[in-house]
Amino acid sequence: MNQARKANQTAMVAEKKKMEAQPEPRGVSKEKWIEERKKKTGKLLDANGLDMSKSYMLDTQDMAEKKYKKWEKDPAPFGWDVFNQRTLYNAYKKRTKNVECDLEEYNRLKEADPEFYRDASSLQYGKAPKVSEDKIEKMVKELRDRDEKRGSFSRRRKFHDEKDVDSINDRNEHFNKKIERAFGRYTTEIKNNLERGTALPD
Template sequence: SVILFLNKVVISQVICKALLVPINPLFVCSRHIRNRYKRISASKMESATEPGESVAGKSTAMTAGQKKEDRMKRFRELHLKRNEARKLNHQEMVEEDKRLKLPSNWEAKKARMEWELQEGEKKNDCLARGEDYERVKLLEVSAEDAERWERKKKKKNPDPGFSGYAEAQLRQYHRLTKQIRPDMEEYEKQREACGEDFHPTTNSLIHGTHVPSKQGIDRMVEDVSEKQIEKRAKYSRRRAYNDDADIDYINERNAKFNKKAERFYGKYTAEIKQNLERGTAV
């Protein structure tokens, strides 16, 4: 800096001599000092502004770090949600597999079991209170429901018509046994006459020893020869015709035969018929 200062002084002297201007060394020195002071002040200002720039850099770095932390936090949350969804999907898959392995009528059986359980609890409550459960139950049934149940009971056991002599004979047997009215006096007489053999054991021999009474024989003859024959002669009921039923017969005789075959083998041929209708039969 001293060399530069001397060089500037020499140069200024040369210029002044050339221009015939008097030289003032103090002026040259003061100007150099001012320039030097300006440079030092500028350097100090630059050094003073450097910490601010570092703070701004630090704040920028902190902002980037916060953004990264937020992104990682969201990523962890999404990861947890994905695991939770995977777990729920697995649970639903297990439940669906259980439902598929259950019988087709499981829902109806479950509802029936729940209903029976509730009915049992109600019966126990009525017994504990000393009330008749049937009467309490009827108090909760409306007239419309009662009529609907009665109609359902009537339709539950309709007369399917003639399907075979064996079934016709069985129905006739049940019909006749319902008409029997026991004679208690005759019962007591027969009990006294048989004695201990009235309740037979393996050593009892009472087969073929019973002799029917004259009144019983007359009653049987009257029923067979008059009532049944007369009723059978008058019996002529037209069966209900279903318009929606499939026509799979060529005459009346074939229709009766098909109905009889359907009663015995319908459950085995139902799937074959469905396949033929869909056109998927092999």
């Protein structure tokens, strides 16, 4: 009787151990940590009235600087990376590198306007301060310089004389290339028959 009770007890303990979740080796698992962080971020965003796309607004200055330093170490952008946040930020830095900041004028404007840093509840919201003509000229000059620089990068694509002409204009040529990519393997025989004149009508 005692042996049966002991065997039952050990089996019960073994089953209980199996049922219990295995302790995680390094404290909290990565998934749980990410989930908890998302919940915390979500609560903070809700408290500030922001949505998930604006989670970067919760970053401190140190965190943002670390992020941007990481980005600076990466290689040059390629393909779709041309449009990501890092490259847009780098382009912004490049454009603002030559901008001169007049701190005296800035402080003077700040003192003159009590609502210099206005928020959405301000009655002055959306009202732009008076901008001097020379600053507008500088901005226009910068935009024109950018356009000139962009224009210098355009190049004509090479035209291959040996290639068969199967289009009536550039747009049609581009369309034909797309069609060829998609359906070329199915239509090669038909195309060859048409060119040889051996295609039979249905």
